[in-house]
Every structure is written in structure tokens, then in C-alpha cells.
Amino acid sequence: MLPYALTILIGAFLLFQVQPLIARFILPWFGGAPAVWTSCMLFFQMLLLVGYAWADWSARRLSARRQVIAQGMLLLAALAVLPIVPDAGWKPDAEDNPTLRILLLLGAVVGLPYFVLATTSPLLQAWFARAFPTTSPYRLYALSNAGSLVGLLSYPFVIEPWLRLQSQAWLWSGGFGLYALGFAGCGALLWRAVPAGAPSASSAASEEAAAPTAAGTAEPLSPTPFSRSDALLWVLLPACASALLLATTNQLCQDVAVVPLLWVLPLSLYLISFIVTFADDRAYHRAAFAPSTALCLGALLWVMDTVDLLPFVAQAVVYCLSLFGCCMLCHGELVRLRPPTTALTAFYLAVSLGGALGGIFVGAVAPRLFDTYLELPLALLGTVVLFLVCVARDAGSSLFRGRPRLAWTALLALTALYVAGNWQVIRYATDGYDTVDRNFYGILRTYTEPDEEFGDDARVLLHGAVDHGFQYQADENRRLAVAYYGADTGAGLAARLHKPDSARRIGVLGLGAGALAVYARPGDEIRFYEIDPLVVRLATERFSYLADTPARWDVVLGDGRLSLERELAASGGRGRGYDLLILDAFSGDAPPAHLLTREAFDLYLSHLAPDGLLAVNVSNSFVDLTSLVWKLVEERGVEPALFEGPADAERGLYDADWIVLSRDPAWIEQPEVWNASAEVDEELRREIAEIRPWTDDYSNLTQLLLR
Numbered sequence: 001m002l003p004y005a006l007t008i009l010i011g012a013f014l015l016f017q018v019q020p021l022i023a024r025f026i027l028p029w030f031g032g033a034p035a036v037w038t039s040c041m042l043f044f045q046m047l048l049l050v051g052y053a054w055a056d057w058s059a060r061r062l063s064a065r066r067q068v069i070a071q072g073m074l075l076l077a078a079l080a081v082l083p084i085v086p087d088a089g090w091k092p093d094a095e096d097n098p099t100l101r102i103l104l105l106l107g108a109v110v111g112l113p114y115f116v117l118a119t120t121s122p123l124l125q126a127w128f129a130r131a132f133p134t135t136s137p138y139r140l141y142a143l144s145n146a147g148s149l150v151g152l153l154s155y156p157f158v159i160e161p162w163l164r165l166q167s168q169a170w171l172w173s174g175g176f177g178l179y180a181l182g183f184a185g186c187g188a189l190l191w192r193a194v195p196a197g198a199p200s201a202s203s204a205a206s207e208e209a210a211a212p213t214a215a216g217t218a219e220p221l222s223p224t225p226f227s228r229s230d231a232l233l234w235v236l237l238p239a240c241a242s243a244l245l246l247a248t249t250n251q252l253c254q255d256v257a258v259v260p261l262l263w264v265l266p267l268s269l270y271l272i273s274f275i276v277t278f279a280d281d282r283a284y285h286r287a288a289f290a291p292s293t294a295l296c297l298g299a300l301l302w303v304m305d306t307v308d309l310l311p312f313v314a315q316a317v318v319y320c321l322s323l324f325g326c327c328m329l330c331h332g333e334l335v336r337l338r339p340p341t342t343a344l345t346a347f348y349l350a351v352s353l354g355g356a357l358g359g360i361f362v363g364a365v366a367p368r369l370f371d372t373y374l375e376l377p378l379a380l381l382g383t384v385v386l387f388l389v390c391v392a393r394d395a396g397s398s399l400f401r402g403r404p405r406l407a408w409t410a411l412l413a414l415t416a417l418y419v420a421g422n423w424q425v426i427r428y429a430t431d432g433y434d435t436v437d438r439n440f441y442g443i444l445r446t447y448t449e450p451d452e453e454f455g456d457d458a459r460v461l462l463h464g465a466v467d468h469g470f471q472y473q474a475d476e477n478r479r480l481a482v483a484y485y486g487a488d489t490g491a492g493l494a495a496r497l498h499k500p501d502s503a504r505r506i507g508v509l510g511l512g513a514g515a516l517a518v519y520a521r522p523g524d525e526i527r528f529y530e531i532d533p534l535v536v537r538l539a540t541e542r543f544s545y546l547a548d549t550p551a552r553w554d555v556v557l558g559d560g561r562l563s564l565e566r567e568l569a570a571s572g573g574r575g576r577g578y579d580l581l582i583l584d585a586f587s588g589d590a591p592p593a594h595l596l597t598r599e600a601f602d603l604y605l606s607h608l609a610p611d612g613l614l615a616v617n618v619s620n621s622f623v624d625l626t627s628l629v630w631k632l633v634e635e636r637g638v639e640p641a642l643f644e645g646p647a648d649a650e651r652g653l654y655d656a657d658w659i660v661l662s663r664d665p666a667w668i669e670q671p672e673v674w675n676a677s678a679e680v681d682e683e684l685r686r687e688i689a690e691i692r693p694w695t696d697d698y699s700n701l702t703q704l705l706l707r
Contacts, residue, residue, distance in 0.1 A: 007182035011120035012147030028594030031531040042363035051118025052352035056345035059126040064194035068187035083173040122348040142279035164697035234350035241330040242358025247376035273327035284332030293325030333390040372429040377422040441532040482652035490643035490658025495519030509560035510585035520551030529560035575607035614661040627687040
């Protein structure tokens with residue numbers, strides 16, 4: 001049993017290590033959007049389905065020795081495409097469909113090795129069942145999920161903080177070679193154990209089922225192993241769990257950062273539910289998990305309805321507890337419905353089909369059907385309904401077939417209340433907005449409301465649940481510098497006081513509503529870099545900052561860093577020569593990690609004029625970026641300045657923290673600038689000294705979140 005267990009363990013470890021690894025490679029190419037991870041998960045779930053289908057077909061249709069030969073050929077082909085390092089030629093253009101590009105990229109780079117790994121657990125369990133027919137192979141599935149969990153948890157806490165991405169890819173490729181040796185060993189054991197000409201597993205099972213009994217008659221080995229309704233639930237239960245996993249991950253990533261740490265946490269809980277339920281039949285108790293999950297779902301409804309009242313950590317706890325409870329219900333009921341080992345590969349095929357369908361729903365269908373994130377409440381409702389169906393059809397349940405009526409009346413009443421609560425959340429996400437729209441990069445909303453303290457109507461731009469600026473509507477107020485961009489903020493001071501008597505070239509990473517255009521003067525040129533075409537549309541249709549500016553302006557569509565890299569190459573390394581370059585892609589929610597690395601800041605400086613300014617918005621609801629950005633700027637050999645702008649409702653100003661870099665000390669020494677800058681206290685100095693700067697090969701969100 002040991003060779004099977006070790007090979008399954010190594011294969012599962014590699015299967016789930018490669019997911020955050022390859023996503024880290026390609027995340028910067030697609031703007032660091034949460035949908036990058038969703039698209040990756042969609043690919044992995046679909047390929048897992050293909051792997052399980054192959055395992056099911058080969059176990060049923062091929063003889064044992066032919067299975068070994070076929071799998072050996074696949075292993076050799078997979079080894080030939082290593083190492084798994086994506087070529088820079090896969091970087092997208094602005095016109096590319098991001099989801100399709102990601103799926104094609106992953107298929108070319110990791111498709112074959114991942115497919116081989118995906119066949120491991122069901123195929124080796126089938127081989128094990130043939131070699132040890134009196135021992136249940138289902139515990140190997142729990143072992144497989146344990147290996148997956150170790151692979152996941154080790155990535156953000158062990159692999160990512162200590163190894164460069166290239167080293168990670170080579171180490172993973174070496175691990176795949178070790179896995180190939182283990183699989184070859186299992187194949188050799190099966191080859192010796194099963195004689196030449198032995199039938200396939202399905203043929204063997206059929207012959208055994210039709211074997212004569214002592215009375216000389218042919219009887220089936222057991223009653224029908226499963227019904228059609230059982231098979232349907234094998235698909236629907238994991239589909240709900242998979243949809244919940246991806247929808248919950250989307251919710252977490254859109255508000256903090258798209259980094260492996262926040263991918264791993266929900267996926268780990270998802271895997272733990274598999275491990276617990278499949279390792280021991282007694283681990284799942286309806287009487288314990290149903291009420292506790294109901295309480296978590298009630299708390300989740302409150303959190304979703306009052307998103308601004310709790311800190312992120314508290315919200316994450318509620319989301320994760322709800323996810324775990326629902327996954328325990330889905331996978332616990334799945335274990336109750338598992339068939340005899342003669343249908344083992346078909347069972348796993350159905351489970352993987354359900355996982356893929358959940359991924360397709362969240363990653364491909366929902367963004368095209370819904371203007372907001374409705375997949376999470378729908379998946380939650382689906383879990384509740386499926387659980388009630390499982391209870392009602394279970395002959396061993398005290399609530400079998402809808403009896404007693406009083407208990408079922410109470411359950412259905414609670415379900416109706418929960419549906420009403422979810423409907424309220426859905427209405428909250430759509431009602432009262434001027435526009436609601438969604439694409440690969442997230443959900444954008446605009447709404448107009450009176451600002452009583454200022455005395456004018458304000459039109460607000462939301463990305464997810466985060467305010468990304470606004471504009472007053474009266475003609476005399478439309479060009480006021482508001483939100484994060486007040487006259488005394490770092491951006492305001494840089495734009496007002498730098499080269500006041502000459503035309504300037506200004507670059508801005510992040511368009512938003514276009515508010516920074518208020519600082520452009522006649523003769524200026526201002527270029528915005530924006531990855532989301534929907535932002536561009538709303539900035540031009542719903543806001544007038546761009547239409548009102550006297551400067552010449554344009555928008556470069558695509559990831560800001562990739563666009564700057566292309567422009568640097570096209571200029572022969574001279575850059576754009578910006579007098580002012582403003583980084584405004586970090587405010588409010590998820591900071592794109594690839595814009596906060598040493599290589600990124602070297603790129604920004606290469607585009608600055610000799611006396612140019614670099615202004616970085618470090619305002620963030622959840623992550624304190626000040627020490628990281630300060631360290632990155634300080635490393636460039638220039639003393640930065642910190643500007644902390646307090647909120648002022650009467651002037652329409654938000655809390656706004658900026659760091660400004662100037663190669664010319666004279667700019668910082670201007671009295672108005674010097675007096676507005678904040679003192680760097682001892683605590684911040686200590687944080688700056690302790691932090692390890694991020695690079696394209698290294699980032700550590702944990703260090704920032706735990707402060």
C-alpha cells in the first residue's frame with residue numbers, strides 16, 4: 001500500500017502547488033485582477049474533469065497492463081514539456097479576451113503535466129482496489145486531499161517567501177520527476193500482480209457479479225450500486241461547493257489583494273472538508289453541522305448587507321466559516337451517497353464534473369448573466385436546497401419523505417426567511433444606482449446623491465464596494481479637486497507646484513473618474529493608463545473631468561506596467577520623460593502586487609524627466625502600503641516625502657496618504673511642500689527597516705496584513 005500512498009500524496013501536493021505557482025507567473029500580465037485566479041481555477045477544474053474521465057475510461061476499458069503502458073507514455077510526454085515557465089510571448093494585448101488568453105496559456109504551459117497529475121488519485125485507487133479487493137480505497141482519497149492541503153498551505157508560507165519564481169518552477173519540475181518514478185513503481189507492481197491478458201476492471205467486475213453461487217445460479221454481486229438520482233447528486237453537491245469556493249474567493253480578493261494567501265485560505269477549507277468527510281464516515285454529523293452552518297449563513301447575510309461596518313479580518317472569518325460549513329454539508333452528504341468500489345471511477349468522474357460545472361458557472365457564465373456578484377447568494381441557496389433534498393430522501397433520517405410535518409414546516413419557513421434575506425442583499429447590490437456593469441475586472445457602479453454638508457449633488461464611482469472618487473454636479477463645482485486629490489494632498493501639491501510656468505507631460509496609472517485631470521493646464525499633455533475598458537466608458541460618459549480639462553489627453557488601454565514597458569522599448573530606453581507620474585492604482589481595495597516591486601519602480605523612474613516627480617497613492621482600506629512603498633522609493637537613492645491628508649466632509653475630501661519622490665531636493669524644500677509633509681515617526685522607521693521589498697519573484701502580503 002505504501003507505494004500507492006506516497007505516489008498519490010506527491011501527485012496531490014504537486015497538483016495544488018502548481019495552481020498558485022503558475023497564477024503568480026501570469027497575474028501581472030492581466031492587471032492583478034481577481035478574475036485571473038477564477039479563470040485559472042476554471043481551467044484546473046475542467047482539466048481535472050478530463051483527467052478523471054480518462055482514468056474512468058482506461059480503468060473500465062483497458063487491461064491492467066495496457067493502462068500501465070498508456071500512462072507511461074503520457075508521463076514521458078509530460079516530462080518533455082518541463083519546466084513550467086511561461087514565455088513572455090503570452091503577455092496579452094489590450095484587445096485580447098483575458099479569460100480565453102489565460103485558458104490557452106495554461107493549456108500550453110501546464111496542460112499536459114496537470115492532466116497526468118489529475119489522473120493520479122482515481123487511477124491509482126482503481127489499481128489499489130484490484131490489488132487489495134478487501135480494503136477500501138476511499139481513504140486514499142482523503143490522503144490525496146491531505147497532500148493537496150499541504151501543497152496549498154506550504155506555498156504562501158514556505159515556498160513563496162523564500163524562493164524566486166524561476167526556482168519554484170524548477171523545483172516543481174524536479175518534484176514531477178520524482179512523482180513519475182513513483183507512478184512507474186506502482187505500474188510495475190500492477191504489472192507483476194495482474195497476469196497478461198487479464199480483463200479490464202469493468203469486465204472483471206461483470207464476471208465476478210455473474211459468477212455462479214453455491215446453488216449454481218448467477219446472481220449480481222450486489223444490488224444496483226446507485227440510482228440516477230444518486231448520480232445527479234454526485235454532480236450537484238460538489239458543483240455547489242465549487243461555486244461557493246470561487247465566489248467566496250472573489251469576494252475576499254476584490255477587497256484586499258489578488259495574492260496566493262487569499263486564494264489558499266478558502267481552497268484549504270474546501271480541501272479540509274473533503275479530508276474530514278472521506279477519512280472517517282463518522283466525522284460528519286447532520287445534527288452538528290446543519291445548525292452551526294445555519295448560524296454562519298445568518299451572520300454572512302448580515303456582513304453582506306452591512307459591508308462597511310466590520311474590519312476585513314472579521315468579514316473574512318465569517319465568509320470562511322460559512323464556506324467551510326456549506327462544504328461540510330455538501331461533501332458530507334456526498335460521502336453518504338458514495339457507491340461500491342466497482343463504481344469508484346464513475347463516482348470520482350461525477351464529482352469532478354460537478355467541480356467543473358461550479359467553476360464554469362462562476363468563471364464563465366455568471367459574469368455574462370449578472371451585473372453583480374449574484375453567484376455567491378445563488379450557490380448558498382443551492383446548498384440549502386440540496387441539503388434538504390438529501391435529508392428528505394434518506395431512509396435513515398428522522399425527516400424521511402417530509403415527515404414529521406411540523407419539523408418540515410419549520411425548516412421550510414427558515415429557508416423562506418433565508419431566501420428573503422438573500423433577495424435583500426441582491427437588491428442592495430443593484431437598487432439605487434445609475435449604472436451597474438460587470439466585466440473580467442470586476443463590478444462598477446455609479447450613483448448620484450445629495451452631499452448635504454457641501455451643498456451639491458455628488459456622482460460617485462464604485463468598484464465593488466469601494467468608493468473610487470466622485471464629482472460634484474453643479475457647473476461651478478465640477479472641476480473641484482475632491483476625494484483623494486485635494487489641493488493639499490501629495491498629488492495636489494505635486495501637480496500645483498511643479499513647473500507652474502511651463503507646459504508639462506503627465507502620466508497617470510489608473511483612470512478612475514478622471515479626477516486628476518483637474519490639475520492639467522493649457523499646454524499640458526496628460527496620459528492615463530487604464531486596464532479596464534468599462535472604467536474608460538464610465539469616465540467619459542458619466543463624469544466630465546476629461547471633457548472639461550484644457551489639456552490634451554489620451555487613454556492607453558491595457559495594464560499600466562505592460563504599457564510602460566512597451567513604451568520604454570519603443571523609445572529605445574529613453575522613456576516618456578514625464579514631469580509628473582502618478583500611481584493611483586492602489587486606493588481603496590486590492591493593490592496589484594506587480595505594481596509594487598523593485599522592477600516596477602525602476603520602470604517608473606526610467607519614464608521620469610531628470611527633475612520629474614513620482615507621486616504614489618498609498619491610501620488603502622485594508623493594507624498599509626506606506627512602509628513598502630517608502631522602502632522601494634528609498635532604495636532608489638532618493639529621500640521621499642509622506643503626505644497625510646485628513647478627511648474634510650465640508651470640502652469633499654477623503655483620508656488620503658501619498659508618498660512623493662523628487663530627484664530635485666529643491667522641490668521638497670519649498671515651504672508649502674515642507675510644511676504639508678508628515679514626520680516619519682520611530683514606529684514607521686522601524687517598519688521600513690524591517691520590511692523586505694517586493695520583487696517580481698517575491699511578495700509577502702502576510703507581513704503587511706499582520707501589522
